Amino acid sequence: MKPELEISPLTATPDTRTQLAAMLVETVAHGGSVGFMYPLTPEAAAAFWDGALGAAERGERIILGGWNGEQLIGTVTLILNTPPNQPHRAEIAKMMTRPQWRGQGVAAALLREAEALAVQNGRTLLVLDTASDEGAAGLYEGAGYIFAGELPDYALKPHGGLTGTRLYYRRLGQK
Template identity: 40%
Template sequence: MQSNTTFSIERVDALTAFRILPELAGLLHACVHGGASIGFILPFGMEASMNFWREKVLPAVGSGGRLLFIARKDGRLAGSVQLVVDTPPNQPHRAEASKLLVDPASRRQGIARALMEVLEGEARSLGRSLITLDTRTGDKAEPLYAALGFSVAGIIPDYCRDPFLDRLDATTIMYKRLDDARAL
């Protein structure tokens, strides 16, 4: 677990995630309604948010194919990120950063950066030498990823629907090599 004076970060297992399911659903709901392009469009209700965690995330966390990290600020869930480690047999060296979420009321406080740093440390400890991710092109998260050492692999136009507007947005595919991760 990592902590600083304003928030703490911890890895949670499937049972803990199930126990905090309403908080996780509230976080996702707030982020989507705050404009985050993370796979959902409006209208997006709490039941859809609960279903995402219950059907997509919890089983993967339970099987070990996905690691879940959360950030708490003043005892309240302020952020989360997932590390997907369930990769094909020809990609045991790679992991994917997924669904970096920071509550809109807790942004610009270093939570996203800290979550990504913990995620990267865990990837290294698992011997992963490459992390990939995608983000909406021009999104506020893109400069954060670049500042953390991620490079742009390319941009795919018309990749996803905007959560609010009737338009298609591009996505930027990014990667980071972890040079000091264990060799295969």
């Protein structure tokens, strides 16, 4: 079943915070390499999102949510807070789709919206990384991101064991 996807920037409402935390816990439990280890407590997930949503309120990032009705089914973060010598770039981070909605175009739609917002914010280069094992390389390559290299043994997988990370970039506003 295809979602009736609505994408919007997220703010720190109690419901959004709760749904983001639940999605992060679920993603980690399913092996998603998003910076956390299993088991991830709902409290730790909520604390992460409190900080991230605070950064969004300060204009340091944009957190997008993909909604199917009242259910948050995907998210991606566009990090805008870069060093002074890098005002032209942004970073894609924390791409997550709830497991039951994967393969339905949610992540691709979130990525396209993040790219459009990057352009609106004067960014011409996007960078990202994804786990070498079970990461989203296919999504990013299909969206036109260029593989820049791989770092071996970069991070622990949520359930243990090392994985590398694949680095990607995409120039915006160019054909």
